[in-house]
Amino acid sequence: MLRWYPREWRARYGEEFTELLVSDMSERSRSVRTPADVAVNGIVARLAYAGLGQSTLEDAERSRRTLLAFACAAAVFVTVGLGIWAQLTIGWQWSPPDTVATSVAMFVMSYSVLVLLALGAMAVVPLAWPTARAALRRRNVVGPLALTLAGAGILIVGSRHFANGWPGTGGHQWAHQGLVPGGLAAFVWAATLFVTAYWAHPGALLAFPAPEIAWMVLSPVALACVALGAVGLGRQIELSPRLLHYEARLAQLGGMVMFVFLVGASLWVVDGGPGPRNLFHVGAIDIAGIGVMVVALVTAGRALQLIGPNPGARAAR
Amino acid sequence: MARTSRQNTTQTEFSGFGRYAGPATLILSSLADGPKHGYALTKDIEAFSGTRLAPGTLYEALSRLEGQGLIEAVESDDRRRPYQLTVLGATALRSHLAAQRRIADLGLRRLAGTWGAA
Numbered sequence: 001m002l003r004w005y006p007r008e009w010r011a012r013y014g015e016e017f018t019e020l021l022v023s024d025m026s027e028r029s030r031s032v033r034t035p036a037d038v039a040v041n042g043i044v045a046r047l048a049y050a051g052l053g054q055s056t057l058e059d060a061e062r063s064r065r066t067l068l069a070f071a072c073a074a075a076v077f078v079t080v081g082l083g084i085w086a087q088l089t090i091g092w093q094w095s096p097p098d099t100v101a102t103s104v105a106m107f108v109m110s111y112s113v114l115v116l117l118a119l120g121a122m123a124v125v126p127l128a129w130p131t132a133r134a135a136l137r138r139r140n141v142v143g144p145l146a147l148t149l150a151g152a153g154i155l156i157v158g159s160r161h162f163a164n165g166w167p168g169t170g171g172h173q174w175a176h177q178g179l180v181p182g183g184l185a186a187f188v189w190a191a192t193l194f195v196t197a198y199w200a201h202p203g204a205l206l207a208f209p210a211p212e213i214a215w216m217v218l219s220p221v222a223l224a225c226v227a228l229g230a231v232g233l234g235r236q237i238e239l240s241p242r243l244l245h246y247e248a249r250l251a252q253l254g255g256m257v258m259f260v261f262l263v264g265a266s267l268w269v270v271d272g273g274p275g276p277r278n279l280f281h282v283g284a285i286d287i288a289g290i291g292v293m294v295v296a297l298v299t300a301g302r303a304l305q306l307i308g309p310n311p312g313a314r315a316a317r
Numbered sequence: 318m319a320r321t322s323r324q325n326t327t328q329t330e331f332s333g334f335g336r337y338a339g340p341a342t343l344i345l346s347s348l349a350d351g352p353k354h355g356y357a358l359t360k361d362i363e364a365f366s367g368t369r370l371a372p373g374t375l376y377e378a379l380s381r382l383e384g385q386g387l388i389e390a391v392e393s394d395d396r397r398r399p400y401q402l403t404v405l406g407a408t409a410l411r412s413h414l415a416a417q418r419r420i421a422d423l424g425l426r427r428l429a430g431t432w433g434a435a
Binding site: 009012013015016019020021023033034038039040041042044045053054055057 | 355359376380385
């Protein structure tokens with residue numbers, strides 16, 4: 001039952017907790033209450049040690065993990081958000097929307113994506129030096145770095161390949177009127193092809209070309225490699241209080257932009273229409289996507305709340 | 318002014334527990350008369366409150382209280398590590414229980430005024 005708890009928690013409390021569990025189970029009749037209590041609190045402890053709650057970790061380590069938790073939540077948000085956004089930008093390649101709500105939503109989402117990508121770049125670039133320093137100190141950064149680069153490489157090459165097969169890239173006579181360049185729309189569409197309701201309709205899915213189905217399976221694996229590698233790197237590199245403060249400020253800005261993006265996406269879902277040739281139709285996958293984004297944003301908000309206004313000063317103590 | 322500030326601090330410490338405020342109060346009250354390990358805490362709390370804290374709930378609260386500096390582990394060779402209140406924990410508990418007593422007194426006075434003394 002201790003497996004429910006994170007490694008650090010087990011190292012700190014495992015032995016005494018086992019003693020108590022044994023005593024408790026010997027005194028009480030068998031019931032599901034104790035295993036359920038252990039499971040629930042184990043998950044709560046996992047969240048706490050992931051930086052989303054109170055734990056016995058040092059302030060600097062806790063702040064770093066909270067930032068990582070924010071980054072993971074933001075990554076989920078952006079992945080699902082890009083899936084929705086790409087579907088709409090591809091639609092606009094063929095024909096502009098016929099409702100103000102969808103048009104406004106598209107502009108809001110597109111500018112939000114632009115700002116989020118800029119914030120992401122501003123967050124990642126200053127981490128190059130701490131990563132190099134960690135590598136020089138022979139910390140275990142090579143494996144996570146290789147995993148991140150391999151995943152990113154597969155995503156870029158695969159998305160380029162499948163984007164080129166999409167008529168919206170410029171090969172089609174209608175494909176000249178998009179909100180963003182057709183190549184970019186098709187690239188993001190190909191990268192997020194797995195965000196689809198076709199998983200719930202295997203019959204229709206099997207009618208797709210085999211390489212496309214393989215890509216729909218491979219691309220989330222590649223994305224998971226990027227995320228796991230990035231988390232591994234994040235756990236190995238040391239952030240100075242100043243850099244921690246800088247990253248926290250960017251996270252706060254990112255949280256606000258994510259909220260704006262969600263407002264835009266919700267505007268399309270609530271007030272948009274199917275549009276010409278049903279190109280802007282709101283499907284069940286989009287509703288589910290909004291739900292996932294809400295959960296990711298709430299998680300990110302909780303992380304921001306825990307990071308506080310000045311994590312650098314707290315970590316320096 | 319200083320009292321208000323301290324009250325705010327301790328209220329924040331307890332409000333951060335959410336559904337763990339109950340276990341936190343029970344644990345801190347149990348430790349008020351000296352250090353205890355997990356099993357002794359369970360038994361003592363059951364004796365004075367009639368509530369038996371399940372192991373997961375107890376250790377979740379212990380971990381939070383330790384993270385907030387309200388309790389600390391006592392060095393021990395025993396596998397069952399005892400915990401004791403810190404100065405901050407004693408202050409937080411005193412303030413929290415005083416606030417609880419004010420609410421209890423008020424409720425009892427109003428009950429007596431409307432429904433008569435028990």
